[in-house]
Amino acid sequence: MIKSALFLGKPSISLTGFMFTGKSSAGRALARKLELKYIDLDAEIQKAEGASIESIFAERGEPEFRRLEREAVARIIPLSGQVVATGGGVVIDPENRKLMARHSCIIWLRASAGTILERWRRSRGKVRPLLSVADPRKEIIRLLEERNSYYRECDFSVDTDRLTVKEVCESIIKKLSS
Numbered sequence: 001m002i003k004s005a006l007f008l009g010k011p012s013i014s015l016t017g018f019m020f021t022g023k024s025s026a027g028r029a030l031a032r033k034l035e036l037k038y039i040d041l042d043a044e045i046q047k048a049e050g051a052s053i054e055s056i057f058a059e060r061g062e063p064e065f066r067r068l069e070r071e072a073v074a075r076i077i078p079l080s081g082q083v084v085a086t087g088g089g090v091v092i093d094p095e096n097r098k099l100m101a102r103h104s105c106i107i108w109l110r111a112s113a114g115t116i117l118e119r120w121r122r123s124r125g126k127v128r129p130l131l132s133v134a135d136p137r138k139e140i141i142r143l144l145e146e147r148n149s150y151y152r153e154c155d156f157s158v159d160t161d162r163l164t165v166k167e168v169c170e171s172i173i174k175k176l177s178s
Contacts, residue, residue: 012079014086053087
């Protein structure tokens with residue numbers, strides 16, 4: 001177990017990565033294991049706006065969602081003693097990356113395009129605005145390529161393709177402890 005309240009010198013942990021890489025599931029489990037507060041950034045945005053992410057995208061557009069996301073990051077990330085599951089696109093904003101790097105150990109949860117597509121299909125096609133296209137696999141690949149350079153800036157990564165939530169947490173804790 002980690003003996004320090006600091007994670008690679010930072011007071012909190014931020015999980016990032018593409019959708020369906022396990023950020024929410026692993027975040028909740030990791031927070032329980034480390035006895036930290038768990039925060040889902042998308043849930044905070046939904047609560048503040050009184051609207052779903054899907055409806056924000058549909059009614060106000062992605063630029064407005066990204067503005068709301070930036071405000072949530074500025075409000076939440078500087079707090080200590082938490083595990084924050086971020087949205088998959090949070091890394092595209094340089095201010096978000098700067099705040100996350102300053103206040104948290106950033107862990108990139110990775111998965112292949114095939115795994116992401118399969119997890120999305122198993123979720124019975126859970127509404128994801130960015131996958132509401134004719135060829136979701138092609139869009140996943142495009143977005144992964146677009147975001148990978150930002151994800152690579154993280155403190156470390158965990159490949160979640162073949163891991164259970166428990167194994168993802170164990171891997172994170174092992175990396176934080178070493």
